[in-house]
Amino acid sequence: MVFKWFNKNNNEHLPEFWRRYLSYFKNANKLPPIDNTRFVVFDTETTGFDIDRDRILSIGAVTVEHKTIAVNNSFEVYLDQEIFKPETVKIHGILKRGELDKISELEAIEAFLDYIKGDTLIAHHAWFDYSMINSLLKRHGLGKLKNEFIDTAKLFKKSKHIIYHENLKNYSLDELASELNVQVIDRHTATGDALMTAVIFLKILSRLKSKNENLGWDYLLKT
Amino acid sequence: MKNSIADRVSYFLNRYPPFNLIKEESLTKIASQVQIMYLEKGDSVFDKGSNYHNHFYVVRDGSIYLYHSNETDKNIVGISDKGDIFGLRALITKENYKLTATANEESIVYAIPIETFESVTNRNVKIHRYLMTAFASNTHDPYTAEENGQIFIDYLPNRSDDIANLQTANYTRTPIYCYADQTLKKAAKKMAKHKIGCIIIVDYNKHPMGIITNSDIKNKIGTGLYPISTSVTNIMSTPIITDKDGITVANAQLKMIQHNINHICITEDGSPNSKTTGILTHHDILVTLGNSPAVILKGIRRAKRSKDLRGFRLKANTLLKNYLEQNIPLTHINHVISSINDAVTRRAIELAIKKMATPPPVKFSWICIGSQGRKEQLLFTDQDNGLIFEDVPEDKYLSTQSYFLKLAKYITKTLHVIGFEYCQADMMASNPEWCKSISQWNALFSDWIVNPNEKSILLSSIYFDYSHIYGDKTLVDSLTENIYNTLGDTSRFYSILAKDAMKNPPPLGFFKQFIVEHNGEQKNLFNIKYRALMPLIDAARVLALSKKIKNVNNTYERFEKLAEMEPNNKELFLSCAYSFKALLKFKTKQGILHSNSGKFIELSSLTKEEQLKLKRCFKPIQEIQESLKLRFNLSSSIL
Numbered sequence: 027m028v029f030k031w032f033n034k035n036n037n038e039h040l041p042e043f044w045r046r047y048l049s050y051f052k053n054a055n056k057l058p059p060i061d062n063t064r065f066v067v068f069d070t071e072t073t074g075f076d077i078d079r080d081r082i083l084s085i086g087a088v089t090v091e092h093k094t095i096a097v098n099n100s101f102e103v104y105l106d107q108e109i110f111k112p113e114t115v116k117i118h119g120i121l122k123r124g125e126l127d128k129i130s131e132l133e134a135i136e137a138f139l140d141y142i143k144g145d146t147l148i149a150h151h152a153w154f155d156y157s158m159i160n161s162l163l164k165r166h167g168l169g170k171l172k173n174e175f176i177d178t179a180k181l182f183k184k185s186k187h188i189i190y191h192e193n194l195k196n197y198s199l200d201e202l203a204s205e206l207n208v209q210v211i212d213r214h215t216a217t218g219d220a221l222m223t224a225v226i227f228l229k230i231l232s233r234l235k236s237k238n239e240n241l242g243w244d245y246l247l248k249t
Numbered sequence: 250m251k252n253s254i255a256d257r258v259s260y261f262l263n264r265y266p267p268f269n270l271i272k273e274e275s276l277t278k279i280a281s282q283v284q285i286m287y288l289e290k291g292d293s294v295f296d297k298g299s300n301y302h303n304h305f306y307v308v309r310d311g312s313i314y315l316y317h318s319n320e321t322d323k324n325i326v327g328i329s330d331k332g333d334i335f336g337l338r339a340l341i342t343k344e345n346y347k348l349t350a351t352a353n354e355e356s357i358v359y360a361i362p363i364e365t366f367e368s369v370t371n372r373n374v375k376i377h378r379y380l381m382t383a384f385a386s387n388t389h390d391p392y393t394a395e396e397n398g399q400i401f402i403d404y405l406p407n408r409s410d411d412i413a414n415l416q417t418a419n420y421t422r423t424p425i426y427c428y429a430d431q432t433l434k435k436a437a438k439k440m441a442k443h444k445i446g447c448i449i450i451v452d453y454n455k456h457p458m459g460i461i462t463n464s465d466i467k468n469k470i471g472t473g474l475y476p477i478s479t480s481v482t483n484i485m486s487t488p489i490i491t492d493k494d495g496i497t498v499a500n501a502q503l504k505m506i507q508h509n510i511n512h513i514c515i516t517e518d519g520s521p522n523s524k525t526t527g528i529l530t531h532h533d534i535l536v537t538l539g540n541s542p543a544v545i546l547k548g549i550r551r552a553k554r555s556k557d558l559r560g561f562r563l564k565a566n567t568l569l570k571n572y573l574e575q576n577i578p579l580t581h582i583n584h585v586i587s588s589i590n591d592a593v594t595r596r597a598i599e600l601a602i603k604k605m606a607t608p609p610p611v612k613f614s615w616i617c618i619g620s621q622g623r624k625e626q627l628l629f630t631d632q633d634n635g636l637i638f639e640d641v642p643e644d645k646y647l648s649t650q651s652y653f654l655k656l657a658k659y660i661t662k663t664l665h666v667i668g669f670e671y672c673q674a675d676m677m678a679s680n681p682e683w684c685k686s687i688s689q690w691n692a693l694f695s696d697w698i699v700n701p702n703e704k705s706i707l708l709s710s711i712y713f714d715y716s717h718i719y720g721d722k723t724l725v726d727s728l729t730e731n732i733y734n735t736l737g738d739t740s741r742f743y744s745i746l747a748k749d750a751m752k753n754p755p756p757l758g759f760f761k762q763f764i765v766e767h768n769g770e771q772k773n774l775f776n777i778k779y780r781a782l783m784p785l786i787d788a789a790r791v792l793a794l795s796k797k798i799k800n801v802n803n804t805y806e807r808f809e810k811l812a813e814m815e816p817n818n819k820e821l822f823l824s825c826a827y828s829f830k831a832l833l834k835f836k837t838k839q840g841i842l843h844s845n846s847g848k849f850i851e852l853s854s855l856t857k858e859e860q861l862k863l864k865r866c867f868k869p870i871q872e873i874q875e876s877l878k879l880r881f882n883l884s885s886s887i888l
Contacts (some may be wrong), residue, residue: 088254093292094360095285100254126251186675207671209310211260215740217253221285225357232355233673235289 044168050144051172057146057243060231065090066141066173067148067224068101069120069157069216073111077157078225081107082131083120085138085159086216088224095224101141102217104128118214125158132160142173150199150223157173176246178202178227184245185230185237202226255281258359265332267376268307275369284360285309288352290670291845294336297349301339304360306334311356315348322690328353330556337363354670369507418498420515420529426451429458433470433484434477436461447512447530450485455524457514459485493519493528502534541583542568549592554667555600558593562629562667565589569627570841579830580805587624589780591617591718592662593667594634598719601659609656610649612721613638618676620715623786627837630846632661632669633711636678637724640686676711687724691731698735701745710749710787713794714802733797743795747881750787755871756780774849777836781867785829788873791881805829818876825873828866835863 032212057063068087074080087101104120115121129137138159149155152175160170179197182205199219203210206229208222235241256386259280262268268276284304288294296304297318306313306329313329329350331336340363352358370376426449427436440448440463447462461484469475469484476863491514501513501691515527535544545561545568551617552558565586572582598615602608619633620626636657641649657678665671678684694712713732717725736742757774789807801810808826812819840847852860877883 086253093287093289095287097252097254097258097283097285098281100252102251102253104251207310211257215253218257221254221257225287228357232287232289237673 040168041132043139044091044182047139047143048172057174060241060243060246061092063091063178064143064145065148065224065227066143066145067220067227068138068142068155069149069223070158071120071156071214071216073107073109073114077161079109079128080111080158081105081109081122082134082158082162083107083118084216085134086218086220088217088220090224090228092131093228095221100217100221101138103134103137105134106130122237135159135162135166135168144173144222147171147173147175148178148223148227149175150178150202150219150226152179171177174247176227178223178230179226181230181234181246182206185233199223206230252281255283256410258285262307262359265307267370270371270373270375279361279365279369282362282365283429284359286358288313288356288358290352290354292352294350294352295339295346296359297347298345298738300345301343302336302360303340303364304362305337305340305359305366306335306350306728307359308335309357309359309675311358312353313356313497314351314353315357316351317348354668379455386667406525417495418501418529418533420513420528421535424449424514424525424528425457426457426525427461427481428453429480429482430480432477433461433466433481436481436484437466437477438698449489449514449525449528451525457489457491457516457521457525457853458482459487459489460512460514461485462512462867489514489521491516491519491521492529493517496529498534501529503535503839506532520749542589545589546592549589549596552596553600555597555663558663559667562589562593566628566841569837573834573838573841579834583624583803583833586627587621589627590621594621594664595719597663597667598660600658601663604659605656607652609638610645610652611639611641612724613653614720614724614735615660615678615718615721616715616725619711620714622716623804624716625786625804625833627833628840628846629668629670631672632664633672633676634661634718635676635683635690635712635715637685637687637690637728639721640688646686649686649776650681650684654679654681655682687727690728694728694732695735698742699731701742706745706749709746710790713790716802729799732794733799736794736797743791744881744883746787746791746794747877748883750784750791750877751874751883753779753787755784755874756867775852776848777832777839777850778846778848781832781863781870782829782836784870784874785825787834788825788877791877795880821869821872821876824869828869831862831866835866 066087066089068085070082070086071084072080072082082105084098084104085101087204088095089099098120104126120126147156156171156175163170176237179202182197197205199222203209203222203226206226208225208229211218231241234245238245255277259273259276262280263273263276268279271279286294288311294313295302308329308331310331312331313333313335315327315329315335323869327335335350336346368432387452425439425443425445427439429450429452436448436450440446440461447460449457450459450461451457459482461481465484465486470477475483490508490510490512490612492501492504494515496504496513504513505511511531513529514525515529516525517523532544532547545564549558549561552561560594569582569586572585594615594617614637616622616635616637617633618635621633636653638649638653661671661677661679671677676683694709697709699861715725715728785808786804787803789811792811793801793807796811796814798807798810798814801807808822808829812822812826815822833852836847838847841849855863
């Protein structure tokens with residue numbers, strides 16, 4: 027079966043991996059119970075904050091399943107980019123001609139889509155990472171990400187006691203880590219930040235569950 | 250391919266034995282196969298009797314309880330902290346788990362596949378020796394003892410009736426000593442400075458020569474036998490009895506009885522001809538064995554680390570359990586446990602102050618609020634607290650506040666380690682909202698009273714039950730003064746507070762059925778806190794405020810005081826006090842039984858008699874709410 031909004035011709039010239047990715051959403055069933063869900067927590071390191079002009083240098087992700095993260099099932103790629111901003115090196119530490127094995131954007135996105143499948147994505151200030159990936163997809167003539175996503179920054183705000191809502195700020199990953207007592211080690215590697223975000227997500231989830239025994243998808247996704 | 254997470258895991262493991270004995274590339278190999286598990290409090294890693302996993306575990310953050318359980322009892326065998334390994338024995342003996350491992354708090358645990366670990370450490374003798382010793386030193390666990398009986402027959406006592414006796418004794422590892430050529434005056438000064446009752450006399454190789462105790466000074470100096478300028482060698486008791494690290498409580502006790510002494514000096518090889526490494530006192534033994542409140546309190550006052558404090562607080566839980574089993578009156582239990590809670594908090598504050606670079610810039614008071622403020626906190630619950638500091642000039646305000654915030658952060662962290670979880674609503678002194686100068690507090694409280702709204706009523710129902718724990722009590726007194734001055738005589742505030750006190754109706758439905766929760770995980774459970782205790786707590790608070798009762802925070806004491814002040818309502822108030830005590834006891838027992846807060850009660854698990862008893866306690870709730878309605882004129886109120 028083919029999605030209505032793709033006519034056949036269009037679909038055939040699309041790369042194999044994109045069609046494979048779309049197939050995960052064909053039988054978009056109801057979401058499984060939260061505890062049995064596979065979450066993919068990811069982060070990107072970029073040359074800057076301009077969605078159109080800046081480029082992704084690295085994508086890192088980990089999988090959370092049954093409150094467990096398998097180290098050997100983490101995702102970590104570094105991308106070869108023509109755009110390079112020396113002033114951002116001090117943040118992410120990725121050199122233009124460093125010793126890291128780098129791959130092309132297309133190879134990276136293929137690997138990434140195969141990794142995330144149709145599962146729910148989680149990121150800190152997720153909108154930015156989500157848009158960076160979408161902008162990359164667009165450059166290569168592909169559609170947008172179709173996964174559901176949860177922003178830990180927004181989720182955290184919701185988890186705070188009502189009396190503090192009025193003076194809540196926009197929490198950075200570091201602030202959130204210190205608030206939730208998550209240890210910070212070498213920040214600004216994409217996978218490392220993804221792992222930190224994953225632990226933060228689990229902690230927020232546990233706090234939400236202790237307050238609201240009926241915690242459901244509506245609540246998590248409506249951010 | 251690069252795996253940054255494996256690097257992080259390996260970096261952590263490398264700090265703890267036996268992983269620090271493993272070569273870097275091998276450790277990375279292990280790390281890359283690790284599973285990172287997140288556990289909520291109460292989640293179990295494995296259960297007694299279940300098949301062994303393919304992994305053993307290392308605690309990354311938090312702590313894991315290992316216990317042996319049967320139908321009636323939960324016998325805690327050990328607590329694994331950061332860097333500790335657990336769950337390995339079953340893998341080596343290829344047997345089912347003999348213990349249950351459960352998260353004692355929110356924890357992160359690394360699961361390490363035994364296969365990878367073995368393939369990497371295959372021929373490493375040191376690692377194997379470490380693991381063997383780790384097993385052997387677990388002898389306080391009778392189940393381990395049984396199991397390893399063949400391998401470690403030399404070390405092991407044959408009988409393991411009394412678990413505590415087999416424990417290795419804890420002792421002071423940084424003993425205070427004094428050289429043999431010094432004067433008694435100098436030694437006595439040292440003892441005074443360190444607040445200790447005895448001091449070891451050593452030669453220049455630090456080999457022990459004798460010991461001076463308070464009674465030596467009393468008997469030999471106080472009586473005028475020697476002047477205080479005399480050499481310590483004239484006063485010290487000899488010979489000194491020595492032993493080495495690892496002495497069991499039973500052996501130490503025996504030795505003390507044999508030699509009629511109260512102190513054993515610990516040396517490197519156990520003989521007097523080696524270096525002094527510690528001192529074991531009779532008190533240390535009592536602490537290990539003892540469960541008397543006095544011993545626990547004394548231990549708390551002397552504790553040097555938060556881990557020790559946790560140990561004492563856990564002992565208090567055992568005490569609590571025994572008390573409840575022996576049916577000791579709740580007033581007494583409550584008194585003992587709240588003294589222990591307060592002492593633990595006080596000691597945590599003292600330890601935190603020591604960590605600060607400078608002493609507190611101005612006077613301050615640490616207050617506990619909510620249930621600890623009312624001194625009704627029997628089981629571990631969340632910490633709720635605040636900090637009041639003296640007024641300072643405006644230009645000093647921020648720097649003073651930031652000093653106290655830092656201090657409060659240390660304190661709340663220590664309390665967390667001890668077992669008082671962080672307050673979910675962040676009502677803690679580490680939050681700038683609750684760490685202010687006395688004027689700011691007064692302004693805040695006045696505002697709540699003068700402009701009551703939903704939020705301020707909620708907050709005042711928590712904050713007005715404060716009690717002073719540490720520091721300058723006059724600050725707290727002036728806070729109380731201000732509240733009563735602002736309240737005046739006819740405050741709208743009372744009506745709103747009284748109305749709020751009635752938000753939870755009496756817990757019995759029309760047909761005298763229990764009102765239970767209707768949805769969620771707690772479906773069909775009875776919430777004893779919200780439906781039975783809170784109405785009484787809230788009623789007592791508003792009545793106490795309106796009667797200007799000061800310094801009585803405890804709910805049943807408030808009712809007792811009210812009974813005294815209003816003889817014509819005596820019966821009602823006393824029945825409320827009685828109900829409250831009975832309900833609190835009930836909740837605590839349930840909490841111990843299920844090792845949670847005891848808030849939710851499964852009615853079907855109660856006997857008919859217990860159900861009736863509970864129902865009897867509810868009657869005063871209805872009556873006190875009726876009385877509030879009349880007293881504060883609520884039926885005609887437009888609120």
